[in-house]
Amino acid sequence: MEAARLHAYTDDMENGLSIDEIDRPEPEQSDHVVVEVQGAGWCQTDNHIIEGLWTDYVEQTLPMTLGHENAGEIVEVGDEVKTVSVGDTVICHPVMTCGQCRQCRLGEDMYCENVQFPGLTTDGGFAEYLLTSERSVIPLPDGVDPVEIAPHADAGITAYHAVKKATRVLNPGDHAVVIGVGGLGHIGLQCLDAMSAAEITALDVKEEARDLADSLGAHHTVDPTTEDVATVIGDITDGAGAEQVIDFVGRDETTAYAPDIVAPGGDHHIVGYGGHIHEPSQSLVNGEFSYRGTLVGRYTELQELVTLVERGDVSLRTSRYDLGDINTVAEKLEHGEIEGRAVITPP
Structure with missing residues (x-):
């Protein structure tokens, strides 16, 4: 599959990421799901990741696929996945959590002691497919476009x-x-x-x-x-x-x-x-x-936001770009030339 990968930290957004051919992810644990990415929002944080600003806060192994605002269709599930099925359209909470540590049991997803963050610490959604977990996906109501709603996964x-x-x-x-x-x-x-x-x-x-x-x-x-x-x-x-x-x-x-x-x-x-x-x-x-x-938000808060979107109380101003235009998007955002949110649409 095609994926936009960071190979080295740089301030040069014109050549920050490269489009590589890599293996499609498969479930590695019983609670994993694979999502065919239909929309992945570009965030200012992605620019900061390219610049290396996050290296003081999290461990990153390069090369890595960026993209942490993801939505699409589930195409494969682990053996013990019960709450979603192949064919479901979902938005992905940014982090993968263990569900067992004290912070998870308190509902504080962002403080999970075993957190994985696709697009920041593991491969993200600027690709054709994304590996995440059952705990991280929220089924979308009928009529909600996964491309339009994708930036809500982090920005929203x-x-x-x-x-x-x-x-x-x-x-x-x-x-x-x-x-x-x-x-x-x-x-x-x-x-x-x-x-x-x-x-x-x-x-x-x-x-x-x-x-x-x-x-x-x-x-x-x-x-x-x-x-x-x-x-x-x-x-x-x-x-x-x-x-x-x-x-x-x-x-x-x-x-x-x-x-x-x-x-x-x-x-x-x-x-x-x-x-x-x-x-x-x-x-x-x-x-x-x-x-x-303010550090992102809880899984339940993303559910609540989806409700506001479904009711028409919150809408996004978005512009769509092909995966091959990824560095153009980075440059535009760096110069303040994108109004609202940019959404990458993989092939």
Whole structure:
């Protein structure tokens, strides 16, 4: 089968991956399933993997097939698989978990002590077929296109996970700020609108992104390049600040907004990454706000997100590319030229 493989870490996205012919995976354990990939979302994390930024956090053996936002049709199952069958159309939770460690029994899939992460630590879905496990696949309702929904396997569930934490403490009329209305942010904004009665303000440097935010339920939009963010948020909230801020950018300049825009006792959720937090401890003491990280999400949260998609509450802006265009997609994303999410469609 054809697969897009990383052979060496590089900053050159033009030649980051190569299309190789490799063996099709087969079930190696009784709970394994093989999925014929119909759609695999490209994520900013894929660019970071190519650059080698993940080597300090996980073990990676090259060459490796990338792709961790996967959906398609099950074509083979292990001997003890009971909950899905050949022919089922599924979306794949990003990680393969053991189901037996304490974190799994608590439902914390991302903290599994024996986790495998296709596309990050094992071969992923930028290929014709993907090996994963029964615990990782969620059958799709009739009428849900696996190509369109594929990016929800990571981008969607990550945005949903952050929003779900925020909406637990958002009361009707409270204020929430979404920073960045791109590939993740446009999903998060829709989840926030569907799951809360908060007043939503969206920040983005691009006019088209702010227009998109308007159409997706934002009550206010802010251009950080021409407006003082703290002043505008202060005016919108009558000086109280936003109870919840969801940062889909995660750069130094966006994490630095927190002391000036988060209401006392509120949260600044960091979803996008790559920047740093440079705040004196007294800022957190004075405002008693928190920075909160976001690491993908639970299996059950992906189920919940699929329900929102089926109901029409959340939709994706996607563009499709052939597997052979994989490096073109990487370059486009590197230069901010992809709106919404790019989806790779293997042959």
